[in-house]
Amino acid sequence: MEFGLEFRQLERSELGDIWRIDRSEVIEAIYYMENGQLVLKPERYDMRGWPPGEADHYGPILVDCFDRGGTFYGAFDGDSLVGVAVLESRLIGSERDQIQLKFLHVSSSYRSRGLGTRLFRAAEARAKTLGARKLYISSTPSERTVGYYMSLGCRLAEEVDPGLFELEPEDIHMEYVISSERPMDDAAS
Numbered sequence: 414m415e416f417g418l419e420f421r422q423l424e425r426s427e428l429g430d431i432w433r434i435d436r437s438e439v440i441e442a443i444y445y446m447e448n449g450q451l452v453l454k455p456e457r458y459d460m461r462g463w464p465p466g467e468a469d470h471y472g473p474i475l476v477d478c479f480d481r482g483g484t485f486y487g488a489f490d491g492d493s494l495v496g497v498a499v500l501e502s503r504l505i506g507s508e509r510d511q512i513q514l515k516f517l518h519v520s521s522s523y524r525s526r527g528l529g530t531r532l533f534r535a536a537e538a539r540a541k542t543l544g545a546r547k548l549y550i551s552s553t554p555s556e557r558t559v560g561y562y563m564s565l566g567c568r569l570a571e572e573v574d575p576g577l578f579e580l581e582p583e584d585i586h587m588e589y590v591i592s593s594e595r596p597m598d599d600a601a602s
């Protein structure tokens with residue numbers, strides 16, 4: 414328990430609860446990749462929840478991910494799921510040494526309390542046990558999200574995955590080199 418919250422893996426039957434996470438966010442600026450450089454442009458979006466159709470489109474993709482061995486780490490406040498990190502099971506990249514962090518979301522009113530980082534670290538620990546050297550992240554291009562990943566030590570991907578790029582060409586494709594030193598926090602496993 415931490416902050417009165419419980420961290421544990423999700424059951425398959427709980428995957429639908431992911432869409433109860435409060436996705437609200439005011440975005441003030443968006444990153445673009447231009448000639449291999451990150452360029453920040455002011456652009457305002459007042460997101461009042463998940464984009465229309467997101468649960469219908471992405472829900473089955475998450476179920477498939479679960480069924481092929483993906484790991485779903487959740488943060489719960491009582492019975493409510495307030496944060497989730499999803500780690501794929503497949504090794505990707507030319508060296509087959511990367512695993513995608515497929516999803517990371519924390520409910521609006523629970524942000525900036527360390528939940529995202531705790532979930533990220535649990536996914537990192539799991540990726541390490543699966544033999545990965547790097548996490549691959551297709552990041553929402555908002556200033557805050559890219560800045561958040563950078564603050565964790567993520568950087569632009571050296572090798573952009575063509576399939577993942579095709580799925581999300583406007584995302585910022587990043588990588589995170591998994592520490593071989595740091596004691597791993599796999600408390601959510």
Ligand SMILES: CC(C)(COP(=O)(O)OP(=O)(O)OC[C@H]1O[C@@H](n2cnc3c(N)ncnc32)[C@H](O)[C@@H]1OP(=O)(O)O)[C@@H](O)C(=O)NCCC(=O)NCCS
Nearest residue numbers: 517518519524525526527528529530552553558560561564
């Ligand atoms: C991105 C997200 C998962 C982070 O989760 P979180 O629980 O808020 O993150 P944490 O509390 O662990 O870490 C926040 C800390 O990271 C650092 N950080 C965050 N943004 C930063 C930035 N732009 N620059 C530098 N440091 C930053 C700060 O230290 C920050 O602490 P603070 O908010 O007190 O200043 C969450 O904000 C979220 O769900 N955002 C909307 C959805 C989203 O974009 N998901 C990612 C999809 S790829």
